[in-house]
Amino acid sequence: MKLCIDNSRGGRGVFAGAPIRKGECIMAFNGRLIYSDELPEPYESVDDHYVQIGKDSYMGPSGGLDDFVNHSCDPNSGLVITNTRVELVAIRDIKSGEEITWDYSTTMYGDDWKMNCQCNSVYCRHVVGNFIDLPDEIRKKYIQLGVVPSYNL
Ligand SMILES: [Zn+2]
Structure with missing residues (x-):
């Protein structure tokens, strides 16, 4: 099993079920494309899973594992966004059992x-x-790791 969800470590997260190599695509994010005026208000970071993928566009929750990948300020993966294709890619080698994380700030633009x-x-x-x-x-x-979308460059 490549990925698994774990609720036991104080909040839900996604963990590597096997080693993942740097540069490997871990998963695609598959939510629906929405615009910023459709975001829920008030926004609850625990229950609402929206990822900014353009200056004015977001990808909504998919109901899958991609909704549960947590933020870290020292992440082991990052999002690669090409138009509306969103992939989570390892930015270093990841050991089996490690939590998969990315830095939410990499995709955030003009967001209060x-x-x-x-x-x-x-x-x-x-x-x-x-x-x-x-x-x-x-x-x-x-930027050097290639995990910053074009609208943030
Ligand atoms: Zn932090």
Whole structure:
């Protein structure tokens, strides 16, 4: 099994069921395309699973594993967005049993929504917001890894 869901570690997450190599596509995100004026209000980060995929567009929940991939400030994967195709790709080798995470800020643009983060990484920024507000060196790292959508470049 390549991926599994685990509820036991204080919140739901997606975990590697086998080693995953850097550069491998982990999964596609398959939600419905919606526009920003269709987002739920108020927005609940626990129950609402929307990913920004354009300046004004989002991918809604799919009901699948892609809804449960958590944020980390020190992630092991990132989103590669080509038009409306959204794929989660490993940005380093991932061990079996490791939680799969990506940095939500990489896709966020012009969004007033902010999320508090307790990812426990030594790099934790504590608040997750727009890509443009990230420190320069973090922006550069994600751009080099190819996990920043064109509207954030
Ligand atoms: Zn964090």
